[in-house]
Amino acid sequence: MTVRSDAQRRKFLGLTGKAGLSTFVAQAVGVNLGVVTVATAQTGRRAVTPFRFAIISDPHLYSHVNHVFDQHLEDAVAQVNAMTTQPDFVLVTGDVSHHGEADQLAKGKRILSKLKAPLRVIPGEHDWYLDMGAAYRANFGSETWSFNLKGVHFIGLNSILVPDFWTAAKLTPAQRRDWFMPLNSPVPGVWGVHEQQLEWLRKDVARLSPDTPVVIFTHSPLWDYYPRWNFQVSDSREVRDILGKFVNVMAYHGHVHHTVYNKIGNLTSVGTMSTSWPWPYPPVELPYPEFQQFRADPSNTMDGMGTASVSMAADGGGFVQYEPFADSLQPAIKNGFKV
Amino acid sequence: MTPRKKMWLKIVAVPVSALFLLATVTQVTAREPFTPAELKAKDDMLLASVKRGFDLWYGGRADMANNGLACANCHPDAAATNPQTFPKFLPMFNKVVTYRSMVNWCIEMPQGGKALDANSDDMTALEAYSFYLHRGVPIETGLVTRQTSGPKPTNARGFATQGTGIGFDK
Numbered sequence: 001m002t003v004r005s006d007a008q009r010r011k012f013l014g015l016t017g018k019a020g021l022s023t024f025v026a027q028a029v030g031v032n033l034g035v036v037t038v039a040t041a042q043t044g045r046r047a048v049t050p051f052r053f054a055i056i057s058d059p060h061l062y063s064h065v066n067h068v069f070d071q072h073l074e075d076a077v078a079q080v081n082a083m084t085t086q087p088d089f090v091l092v093t094g095d096v097s098h099h100g101e102a103d104q105l106a107k108g109k110r111i112l113s114k115l116k117a118p119l120r121v122i123p124g125e126h127d128w129y130l131d132m133g134a135a136y137r138a139n140f141g142s143e144t145w146s147f148n149l150k151g152v153h154f155i156g157l158n159s160i161l162v163p164d165f166w167t168a169a170k171l172t173p174a175q176r177r178d179w180f181m182p183l184n185s186p187v188p189g190v191w192g193v194h195e196q197q198l199e200w201l202r203k204d205v206a207r208l209s210p211d212t213p214v215v216i217f218t219h220s221p222l223w224d225y226y227p228r229w230n231f232q233v234s235d236s237r238e239v240r241d242i243l244g245k246f247v248n249v250m251a252y253h254g255h256v257h258h259t260v261y262n263k264i265g266n267l268t269s270v271g272t273m274s275t276s277w278p279w280p281y282p283p284v285e286l287p288y289p290e291f292q293q294f295r296a297d298p299s300n301t302m303d304g305m306g307t308a309s310v311s312m313a314a315d316g317g318g319f320v321q322y323e324p325f326a327d328s329l330q331p332a333i334k335n336g337f338k339v
Numbered sequence: 340m341t342p343r344k345k346m347w348l349k350i351v352a353v354p355v356s357a358l359f360l361l362a363t364v365t366q367v368t369a370r371e372p373f374t375p376a377e378l379k380a381k382d383d384m385l386l387a388s389v390k391r392g393f394d395l396w397y398g399g400r401a402d403m404a405n406n407g408l409a410c411a412n413c414h415p416d417a418a419a420t421n422p423q424t425f426p427k428f429l430p431m432f433n434k435v436v437t438y439r440s441m442v443n444w445c446i447e448m449p450q451g452g453k454a455l456d457a458n459s460d461d462m463t464a465l466e467a468y469s470f471y472l473h474r475g476v477p478i479e480t481g482l483v484t485r486q487t488s489g490p491k492p493t494n495a496r497g498f499a500t501q502g503t504g505i506g507f508d509k
């Protein structure tokens with residue numbers, strides 16, 4: 001069941017392009033799903049052709065028929081499809097499913113296939129640990145990828161890898177998965193991207209010039225937000241070192257289920273609202289508290305959730321617009337912000 | 340001293356003095372402080388309730404939901420439950436309610452489950468878990484729309500991992 005006022009419904013149906021976007025509706029040329037197209041890419045800040053991409057986060061689909069989160073994801077898809085200036089692609093930041101079951105991931109693919117724009121997905125821990133990514137890959141392809149689009153280099157990484165603690169303990173797949181269900185589970189080991197992906201990343205960006213705008217997607221944030229809830233990546237320092245040569249790196253992540261912003265050196269980090277439920281802010285001082293969303297009203301089942309869009313400008317900068325399902329944003333971020 | 344005053348003393352002053360004497364004796368003969376063993380037994384009973392509350396919070400009772408959701412979906416470490424602000428006014432009730440009423444609202448509405456008996460041990464356990472994590476948090480009136488942070492669960496179950504040293508620049 002969704003609860004939405006008439007005003008909210010009008011906003012929902014009347015979303016318009018923002019942030020000085022070009023009216024050029026791009027073909028998804030260069031978005032070659034599953035294929036790295038570095039060699040043919042345009043790079044360099046002056047080569048950026050303005051465009052937009054959208055972000056959907058953390059659908060957490062259950063196996064139940066007509067589960068409330070199914071409708072939330074349907075709403076998110078409809079919201080993105082209603083954008084006047086269509087995104088060139090849509091990124092899902094992981095946790096498509098809640099238990100990693102094949103039917104949950106297949107349901108996610110079925111709903112997300114209604115998007116008009118091409119789809120990109122990275123995994124979350126809920127997608128992964130039942131079958132170590134088998135159902136995820138069957139539905140969404142590789143978990144590590146990059147591509148170039150209109151002068152911007154995009155990277156997707158699997159940031160939820162932990163050392164093997166299940167083999168010695170002789171855990172079943174379901175037991176292994178269940179360790180990851182609670183946000184504060186005592187999982188032995190902090191999530192990271194690990195050496196194989198780090199090596200891939202080194203090679204991926206080796207030939208890019210420093211003035212290439214880079215956008216990186218991970219499930220969890222590339223900074224120490226709140227380790228107790230795994231709001232971090234264990235080897236984010238290595239990721240940052242590899243990307244340190246670039247003038248401007250934009251990082252977008254899910255997992256936290258709320259709006260959050262941080263900037264460290266050349267890397268700006270933006271967290272996104274989920275489509276499933278909002279998570280409270282952890283007991284830490286935030287560097288930019290004005291980016292906090294309002295506390296969700298539990299009597300409004302759509303409050304505190306939504307999607308986001310990012311408009312890439314000709315100078316290589318981005319403009320983020322959260323697209324909440326209800327009136328969830330502080331004035332400081334309600335009309336979008338530059339990154 | 341007039342006869343009337345003497346009578347007044349007999350009626351009032353003597354019983355009052357006796358009460359003071361009784362109070363003094365009672366204080367002297369009051370029970371010794373709990374022994375460490377007694378204290379541990381009492382704490383163990385509380386912590387058993389907290390543990391039961393933790394299990395319920397994370398989906399340990401099937402009839403509390405019909406859609407797979409649990410308290411912890413929205414409230415890890417009981418964050419943003421703010422039990423110390425109850426009783427308080429909540430719009431969905433249109434009146435001032437107790438924390439137990441709010442717990443049952445969450446069980447029935449977002450979780451689609453069956454409300455608990457407000458006086459049951461399981462409800463007490465949910466309350467014990469949530470309040471246990473909020474020890475030391477000032478009691479104050481809660482504002483419905485104000486964003487809040489979770490408690491610092493230094494003694495709660497769960498892990499505390501080490502950071503990478505990458506915080507923020509500001």
